[in-house]
Amino acid sequence: MAFTLHPRLAAGxxxxxxxxxxxxxxxxxxxxxxxxxxxxxxxxxxxxxxLDDACYAEVTKAIRFFSQFVSAHFKPExxxxxxxxxxxxxxxxHIVGRSSGDPAWPGVxxxxxxxxxxxxxxxxxxxxxxxxxxxxxx
Numbered sequence: 001m002a003f004t005l006h007p008r009l010a011a012g013x014x015x016x017x018x019x020x021x022x023x024x025x026x027x028x029x030x031x032x033x034x035x036x037x038x039x040x041x042x043x044x045x046x047x048x049x050x051l052d053d054a055c056y057a058e059v060t061k062a063i064r065f066f067s068q069f070v071s072a073h074f075k076p077e078x079x080x081x082x083x084x085x086x087x088x089x090x091x092x093x094h095i096v097g098r099s100s101g102d103p104a105w106p107g108v109x110x111x112x113x114x115x116x117x118x119x120x121x122x123x124x125x126x127x128x129x130x131x132x133x134x135x136x137x138x
Contacts, residue, residue, distance in 0.1 A: 003040040006090040012036075014123050016130065020062035021055060022093075026126060030116045032109055033074035033097035035066050038090065046091050048083055063093055069133050070097045073126075084110070 005015075005023055013025035013036060021041075027034035039059050045051065051059060067079055076097030083093045096109055104112035118126075 004043075005038060006088050006092075008088050009036060009038060009090065009092060014118070016127065020065065021058040022062045024062075024066070026118070026123065028115075028117055030118045030122060031112075031114055032102060032104075033070050033076060034109070035070065035095045037062050037066060037093040037095065039093075041091065043090075046085055046089050048091075050091075059093070063095065066095050069130060070095055072133065073129050080109070 003023070009025060013027045016024040016026055016035075018024065018040065022037040022039050025036040025038065027036055037059070039045075039051065039055065041051065041055060048056065048059065063081060067081060070076065071079055074097045076099050078098045080096040080098055081093065082096075083091065085091060098105060098109070100106075103114050
């Protein structure tokens with residue numbers, strides 16, 4: 001089975017490679033610390049409960065690791081984690097750091113129209129921070 005990233009997901013962020021069986025994307029919106037994890041599974045698997053036990057365990061490790069990274073690096077007040085997929089059916093999990101000062105607070109980020117592209121230097125800094133991060137789940 002060859003994994004193919006949905007074009008809409010690919011176009012919306014920076015590819016940070018793979019971890020725990022997931023393609024890792026940093027959403028290109030510097031307003032929110034926002035990662036998208038895309039499990040590298042066969043087409044047609046859209047929801048977490050459809051994963052076999054081993055894959056589910058790997059995906060939840062990735063969710064925990066990236067949740068810990070976002071919490072430690074960006075220091076949000078709240079972390080939102082969701083596997084929605086109403087518009088893009090390929091399974092993907094959003095990990096979004098939220099704070100009362102962000103412009104969408106307390107509403108949802110999914111329908112917020114504001115966008116601010118990352119500067120190349122900021123993306124490089126986040127890549128470096130992630131590579132240096134030694135959270136409790138590796």
